[in-house]
Every structure is written in structure tokens, then in C-alpha cells.
Amino acid sequence: MALTLKLPTATGALDTYTVRGTAPAKPAAGVKFNRIAYSAAHVVADPRAAIDPWLQCAVDWEATIAYRRRLWSLGLGVAEAMDTAQRGMGLDWPTSLELIRSSLDAARDFGPKALVASGCGTDHLVLDEVRSVDDVIRGYEQQMEAIEKLGGKLIVMASRALARVAKSPADYERVYDRILRQARQPVVLHWLGEMFDPALSGYWGTKDLDAAMDTALGIIAAHPDKVDGIKISLLDKDKEIAMRRRLPTTGGLDGQGVRMYTGDDFNYAELIAGDGFGAARVHGQSDALLGIFDAIAPAASAALGELAQGNTEKFHAILGPTVPLSRHIFAAPTRFYKTGVVFMAWLNGHQSHFTMVGGQQSTRSLAHFAELFRLADAANLLEQPELATRRMTALLALHGVE
Template identity: 55%
Template sequence: MTLRLPTPGGGLRGYEPRREPAPAVLAPAGGGAAGAPRSRTVHAAAHVVVDPFADTTPDGPAAVDWEATLAFRRHLWSHGLGVAEAMDTAQRGMGLDWKGAAELIRRSAAEARAEGGLLVCGAGTDQLAADPARPASLAEVRSAYEEQLALVEDAGARAVLMASRALAAAARGPEDYLEVYGHLLRQAREPVILHWLGPMFDPALEGYWGGADLDRATETFLEVIAAHPDKVDGVKVSLLDAGRETDLRRRLPDGVRCYTGDDFHYPELIAGDGRHFSHALLGIFDPLAPLAAEAVRVLDTGDEAGFRAVLDPTVALSRHLFAPPTRYYKTGVVLLAWLAGHQEHFTMAGGLQSARSLPHLARAYELADGLGLFPDPGLAEDRMRHLLAVHGVAP
């Protein structure tokens, strides 16, 4: 039955939903490490599911539906992907506070042990109050990082040192980044992943690593790594600049991995250039998990063309979800989780389900449906009809 989808120009057009999902969507290859891809380490940055019946406010703490949230992580592990927990995809700093993130890390770490799943967790400084009149000091930033790093390590997970809004506000130049990160790396029990998140994902991170000049910022970033290569498992680069990422990964010390966070160019970055390649830690692999896992397993066989044949068609959906303002990509991610049946509602922490327009959401549905991402296309169609009806689109 034809769906009437809104267009950006204000009209409606017909769309015929597909009737069968892609085969990979119905056939997980196995859970945990046993089913993990071999040639690349692949993490999906996972979203959180909130309780739609909780009486919350946009600026209050999120009420997380723990069972639904952990069930989604089991879904990711069932396809052999790792989970990147409490990252920006989980609305860190955009609805999920540090108290909620800490509980999320503890619960996910316990679930990972039970499932045999790969897990990394974000450690940042978001317990510090955001007060422009009194920015946190460097000592307070170090202390906040230390608290979160200790919690992640005590939970038994590997840490991702996330970019810090407080550090961006407090740092006077590259030397302050060198001092703070050097201090943290010296005390880390296990090698960590360093995260460079660009301002398109969070405007408060403009000038990270000590200035707006990305070439100079890259030198500072590499200087941090070169001083402590034994404490850096890898770097996650989220700048949406494939050329800068390929240049950076060529300059990493031996044994330090590059995890792409580029949701625009991930197929070519993961495939590599014959000498270097990127692993993956991506928000788009939250909705793309089945296809992403299938693609990397094809790459495991040495079939790069087959890998690209699976993954290249997904880029249009990813670029749509991550279109400016990029930080609101989470809305499309949660929409697709609801349409796919991974949760029973389209509600987000902080009310962010309203952060994208109806034409944007309709196009996300159309692109995902075209890829065969929905295990039950009829359920996705029915839910999309209800969403359209709420917005005044008559059947």
C-alpha cells in the first residue's frame, strides 16, 4: 500500500515500501567475540532508550529504560560488533548526564561480560557544571577525567577519552592539552582510545587541541600520542574529513590504531589504501549493524569489491542522518530503531525526537527501507503511518 511522504517543498509524494528485509538483517552471524569480524575492529556507538512514561523535563536527567537499552546492545553483539558505550550517540551532554552515563557504563559492562561482547566506554568531564562566568580550572578538568576514567576501568571496560567541553574552555593553548592528556595517560591502567570530535558534532569543541588551525591541532594530537604510545590503543577521528584522517593514520606510531568516526566516508576509510586502513567506531553503525557486520566479514575474505558493494549503498542514509546541524543525527538513529522494532516508541532524552523535521524523518525512513534495514517492513510501514498521521498527513 502506497505511503504518502512529505517533501521538503511542502507537498506529498507516493512511496511503495519494500516487502522483504535484506537477508543479513535476519541472520546474525553469532554473538560476542566468536562472531566478530577478523580484519577490522568495529564498534557501533549505541543510543539509549528512554522511558516514555517518565515525567521528565527537557533540562532534567534522563529516565532510561534499562532493559530496552541493554537489549539493543545485545542486538549489536549478536551481529559480532563491539559496543562503544556512553558516547555522543548516547546523548552525552545532550540529555544524558554523568550520573546516568555512569550507571549505563556499569550496566553495559556487566552485560558485556555475560554476553562475551566487546565494549569500550566514554570517559569525559561532563560532571562539571557548565558556567561561562566561572569556567572549570585545569585541575578540576583533570580531576573530572580521573573520576570517569577510574569508573570505566573499575567496570572492566576500555576507556575512550572523550573530547572535553570544559578543557576546550579552560585551555590557553596546546601546552595545556599536552599536560592534561599526558597526566591521564600516565595513570591509565590499560591503553585508551583518544577521541577527536569536531565542532560539527559539538560546537563547544571549536579549537580543540589548542587552536582553530587543524594542521597545528594535528601536530599537538600526534605529540600527545608520541609521548605515550604504549598507553594509546588507538585514536577515533570524527572530523568528516577523509583526507585528514588518511594523513593522520599514516603518521601514527606502530601499534596505534585509527578508528574512523567519519560517517560520510567510512567505506573507503575502512577498506584502506593498500598500506593503511581504519578500524571503525561509528554512530551510523547503530542502525546499520547487520549490514556493517556483513560487509566487514566479506572484507575478511579479501573481497574489497564485495565489501564496497554492501556498504557503499548505505552512505546516502548516513549522510542524510548526519546532515547539518550534525549533532542532531541522534534523532534519525532513534527513529530507525523504533521503526525496526528495537524499541516501542519514538521518544528521546531532552525531547530530541522533535529536533528534525518531518520531511527529514520521512526521507530517513525511505532510505533505510530501500536498504532493507527493517526486519519487519510491515511494522516499519505501520509505525511510519502513525507518525505521519500525528503530523496531519491523512492516509
């Protein structure tokens, strides 16, 4: 029997939609990749906590860690306590540190194949009290010490505090030089565009992206043995390709070069596949550190497995249909993409409710969710079509659509 429901359109009209419900692609058992692939992972809020949701943070730890176990079981790494986990949008530093600790503990059950890299930033600082670059350095050092004490690998997150007080590219060079010299193991740097966080406008000391890239590349070139790679989220594939062609071909994790970790949730399929430029691995392809991989994890794993086998057409056949969904989830205002990621987890039965830390489930419209449902179905990403339809119907009823 066909599954149907009434979904609103962009004009507010209701159209009958019939669910395709095609089974998602599944990775082969023991799937192996020839790219490093991290999924930035979301947190599951505790909807029963007696808190003020806009002001306080309550996490369902069991469901949150269970989701990470799912990602590891699919061969994906976990980028922990990043913006996908609502870092800076509801998830505070003490809770982030507890999340990192819990994730590292759980990863041990999977052995060394369970990759975890953790967000290290300055978000515990009160911005109005940050007066100098030295304050920013001390902020980074505090989080570095806490994460490294747990044995964690660092993702050095872009800092709102640094963007606020830095007066020139030289201030960025000073901060990153200090941090990289102290790092115990190679880190992932993090360049988040202002579409993801308006407070990061002009990062690296300028709004000119080419000049900003020069500064970032200069910092990396000065410390290639301390940089595993850089994740850039500019939603501009040409900028990413231009930057990866200039990354050092020595250093990194394995001495074979500093990696480009794509954070481009609009163009990830072609960036991961690569363009074959040059002989060096780092120049012709991107690895992945993506928020969308949380929402499309089975497809991402299956596609990466095909790519590792040289089946590029199958890679694109699986991953290509997910791109329209991702572009919708990350549509402007892009910083609200986390809502779509959590919505997908709820539709697919990976959490029992659709509430978020900070009440962020309210940042998107019913029409947005309806189109997300259609695109997820078109991309073969509804893992349990009947459950997804029931839950979408419940959301419609909550909004007065019976």
C-alpha cells in the same frame, strides 16, 4: 500486496511512495572481522516516567541493554556512554555511569568477544565553575577512577571544559600526559569536530586542523603504549588518511601500532576498506567507532565479514548503499544525528516508541524523517517492512498527514 504511503517532499508536497522492502543483508553465523568495529550505541528513553523530559533523564534499562546484546550478537563492539547515547545532550554523568555498569555486566554473558569501551569525560563539571586546567584534570580523574573500578576500558572523550579554559596546545599536552600516565590499559582518544559539538571548536589549542593534528600526534607519540587508537570525527576523509599515515607503528593494544578508529559517518566504507598505503597495518586502513553502525548494524556486520574474507566488492555492495542514509542522518546540524539513529531503531522494532532523552525526537522535521525512510528502504535496512510502514504512517498522522 505492495506497501504504499504518502510521504512529504522537501517542498511540502505529498508523493505516493511504494516500499521496496528488500530483506537486509545478514552476517554469517559466527561472523569474524579483520577490523575492530565498535558501534556507539543509543539509549532508549522511558516514555512513561513522570519527569520533566527536557530537564531530567529516564532510561528504559531493559530495552537499552537488549539493544547492546543485539550489537554483540552481530559481532560488533559497543562504545558506551558516548555522544550517540546523548552524552552532553540529555544523558548526565550519574546515568552514564549506571549505563556503563549495566553494559559491562551484560557483556559478560558473551565472554571476551563482547567488546566494550566506555566514554570518560568531564561532563559532570559545571562549566561556569571550571577555572583551570587542573580542574579539568580532576574531572577526568574522577570519571577514570569510576569506570576503571568497574573494569572498563576508557574512551577519553573530548572535553568542553578543556576547550573552554585551555590557552594553548601546551595545556592539552599537560592534561593528556597526566591522564595517559594513569590509565590502567590502553585507551581510545576522541577527537570530535565542532560540527558534532560547537563547544569543541579549536580543540587541541587551535582552529588550524593541521596544527591540531600535530599536537594530537605528539601526545600519542609520547605515550604509544597507553593509546589503543584515536577516533576522529571531522567528516574529512583526507584529514583522517593523513593522520593515520603518521600514527606510531609500535604500541597500541598488541604492540603492532596505534589504530585509527574512523568516526567519519560520511566516508566510512572507503576508510575502513583502506588504501593499502605502506606495509604497516595502521597506515593503510581504519578500524571503526561509528554512531551510524547503531542504525545499520546488520549491514555493517555482513559487510565486515565479507571484507575479512577478502570479498571487497561484496563489502562495498552491502555497505555502499548505506552511505547516502548516513549522510542524511548526519546532515547539518550534525549534532542532531542521534534522532535519526533512534528513529531507525523504532522503525525496525527495537523499541516500542519514538521518544528520546531530553525530548530530542523534536530536533528533525517530518520531511527529514520521510527522506530517511526512503533512504533506509533503498539501502535494504527495513528489517520488518510492514511494521516500519505502520510506524511511519503513525508519525505522519501525528503531523497531520492522513
